[in-house]
Amino acid sequence: MPSPQLSNYVRSNRKRLALSQGEVAFLLGKESGADVSRHENRQRLPGLEIALAYEVVFGRPLSEIFGGIYQKAEGEVAKRARILASRTNGKRDAAKRKMLGHLAAINR
Amino acid sequence: MDNKLPTYPRILGIAPSPAGVGLAVIEGVNSLVGWDMKRVRENLNSGCMVKVEKAIDYYQPHVIVMEDGSERTSRHRTLMKRIVALARKRGVRVVVLSRKQVRGIFFSEGMGSKDALAEILAQRFPEELGAHLPKKRRTSMSEDHRTAMFEAVALALAFRPCYVRMSVVDRGPMTASRGKS
Numbered sequence: 001m002p003s004p005q006l007s008n009y010v011r012s013n014r015k016r017l018a019l020s021q022g023e024v025a026f027l028l029g030k031e032s033g034a035d036v037s038r039h040e041n042r043q044r045l046p047g048l049e050i051a052l053a054y055e056v057v058f059g060r061p062l063s064e065i066f067g068g069i070y071q072k073a074e075g076e077v078a079k080r081a082r083i084l085a086s087r088t089n090g091k092r093d094a095a096k097r098k099m100l101g102h103l104a105a106i107n108r
Numbered sequence: 109m110d111n112k113l114p115t116y117p118r119i120l121g122i123a124p125s126p127a128g129v130g131l132a133v134i135e136g137v138n139s140l141v142g143w144d145m146k147r148v149r150e151n152l153n154s155g156c157m158v159k160v161e162k163a164i165d166y167y168q169p170h171v172i173v174m175e176d177g178s179e180r181t182s183r184h185r186t187l188m189k190r191i192v193a194l195a196r197k198r199g200v201r202v203v204v205l206s207r208k209q210v211r212g213i214f215f216s217e218g219m220g221s222k223d224a225l226a227e228i229l230a231q232r233f234p235e236e237l238g239a240h241l242p243k244k245r246r247t248s249m250s251e252d253h254r255t256a257m258f259e260a261v262a263l264a265l266a267f268r269p270c271y272v273r274m275s276v277v278d279r280g281p282m283t284a285s286r287g288k289s
Contacts, residue, residue, distance in 0.1 A: 004118070016236050
């Protein structure tokens with residue numbers, strides 16, 4: 001069974017760096033720690049800009065900070081990649097071979 | 109939840125103390141994702157249960173690990189029973205390890221002080237626990253409240269090596285089980 005991850009690790013990363021929610025909010029350009037709290041408690045997903053700012057603040061990749069969400073997206077993309085590969089199987093020109101190679105890499 | 113555990117389950121270590129409860133969460137190949145010392149001022153056991161319930165909801169562990177409470181206070185034993193009941197309700201497996209089993213994982217001689225254990229864990233997780241390492245306890249000093257957090261980390265870390273050694277009967281389906289060393 002694959003190891004399931006939590007949807008995000010904002011709290012553990014914040015605590016690792018001994019930052020308060022207010023301090024993280026300041027670094028993200030937010031007024032109060034309430035937004036950070038909502039992200040930590042999975043009540044709200046951050047927008048792309050804020051998510052990237054988390055990556056900068058914590059010095060860890062987004063796929064690690066939002067591990068569970070990444071894992072879910074990875075699984076769904078892999079599922080669709082298999083469908084796309086099966087649809088493309090009949091066509092064998094160079095471009096399609098390249099695409100199939102990439103789809104196989106996604107499934108690994 | 110399925111009876112079968114994932115290869116790397118999320119493990120919640122719980123260590124009650126006179127001041128509250130220490131909590132730690134280990135995930136994957138021994139990465140520490142949660143660590144906290146929850147202090148409770150009034151209604152110690154009820155307060156601790158609130159904290160434990162929140163931790164279960166937040167971390168959604170596959171396993172809860174606690175230390176055998178047979179030689180502890182009645183308050184400790186009552187709290188353990190309540191945690192086991194809550195875990196059953198949530199479908200979380202509970203494993204109880206003896207102090208000897210836990211110490212056996214960290215000390216080659218099998219036993220060591222809480223200070224020494226905290227130091228080992230702070231070295232292992234310097235970013236997470238380094239700043240929380242309590243001062244070495246002298247005989248005149250009472251125990252630092254953060255010690256329970258280190259104990260919880262030790263319990264969570266000890267789960268996998270101890271679980272591997274447990275017999276199928278000791279592992280139990282969804283109930284509290286005491287492993288043999």
